[in-house]
Amino acid sequence: MAFPHNTHPGRFIVVEGIDGSGLTTQSTGIVRELRAAGTAAFQTKEPTDGPAGGVLRLALTKRLGLTAETFALLFAADRMDHLNADVIPRLKMGTTVVCDRYIFSNIAYQGVELGQDWIQALNEKSILPDLTIFLDVPPETCMKRIYARQARIEHFEDVDTLSSIRTTFLSVLRRFRQEHDAPIAVVDGSNPIEMVTRDIMRHVMPLFRT
Numbered sequence: 001m002a003f004p005h006n007t008h009p010g011r012f013i014v015v016e017g018i019d020g021s022g023l024t025t026q027s028t029g030i031v032r033e034l035r036a037a038g039t040a041a042f043q044t045k046e047p048t049d050g051p052a053g054g055v056l057r058l059a060l061t062k063r064l065g066l067t068a069e070t071f072a073l074l075f076a077a078d079r080m081d082h083l084n085a086d087v088i089p090r091l092k093m094g095t096t097v098v099c100d101r102y103i104f105s106n107i108a109y110q111g112v113e114l115g116q117d118w119i120q121a122l123n124e125k126s127i128l129p130d131l132t133i134f135l136d137v138p139p140e141t142c143m144k145r146i147y148a149r150q151a152r153i154e155h156f157e158d159v160d161t162l163s164s165i166r167t168t169f170l171s172v173l174r175r176f177r178q179e180h181d182a183p184i185a186v187v188d189g190s191n192p193i194e195m196v197t198r199d200i201m202r203h204v205m206p207l208f209r210t
């Protein structure tokens with residue numbers, strides 16, 4: 001299976017990790033730093049607030065019951081819509097797009113039950129990011145952050161589940177690096193917020209020197 005690479009002028013950066021690893025915090029930080037350096041940057045996330053993403057969110061917060069298969073199909077539909085409506089038009093304009101979660105989350109989370117091959121096949125028309133940052137944070141730390149924030153505890157949020165998803169995530173990313181030439185950087189996300197952003201930017205800035 002050949003995932004298309006990004007051939008547009010804008011850079012496509014994805015931030016991945018388990019729940020509470022700081023995805024939203026660091027996506028915001030990357031966009032802030034890029035803009036400070038004079039680079040046009042757009043922050044986005046999956047699932048989106050678009051039509052398929054809205055249904056997904058209802059299911060994630062358990063206000064709607066869906067089978068795992070339907071769930072996976074909605075994720076793929078949301079991603080296609082996101083790419084076509086938001087991401088690709090900006091990449092074409094030369095804007096850098098920073099996306100909080102992407103195909104790797106999908107494969108790591110849904111692949112456990114449905115098999116990674118099927119989820120991967122559903123997503124094979126999605127462009128590969130120019131850089132994927134994996135925020136590596138111990139599941140116990142993530143749980144503490146999630147509780148401190150007092151958000152609703154969702155679907156996947158307990159230490160054992162997060163640990164196994166973390167392991168799966170790392171193996172999925174390793175495979176994409178080997179088989180699809182996808183640039184992946186694993187960053188220690190357990191440090192203070194500003195330090196994590198600095199570590200991430202060391203991987204991001206070289207994308208703009210070519």
Ligand SMILES: Nc1ncnc2c1ncn2[C@@H]1O[C@H](COP(=O)(O)OP(=O)(O)OP(=O)(O)O)[C@@H](O)[C@H]1O
Binds near residue numbers: 019020025145196
């Ligand atoms: N490096 C850090 N050190 C301490 N606290 C952090 C750090 N990064 C994020 N946090 C805090 O942890 C909480 C979760 O962060 P954030 O919302 O960015 O995580 P997330 O990965 O986007 O979570 P979710 O999966 O729920 O979307 C927030 O309250 C945030 O302020």
Ligand SMILES: [Mg+2]
Binds near residue numbers: 023024025100
């Ligand atoms: Mg978030």
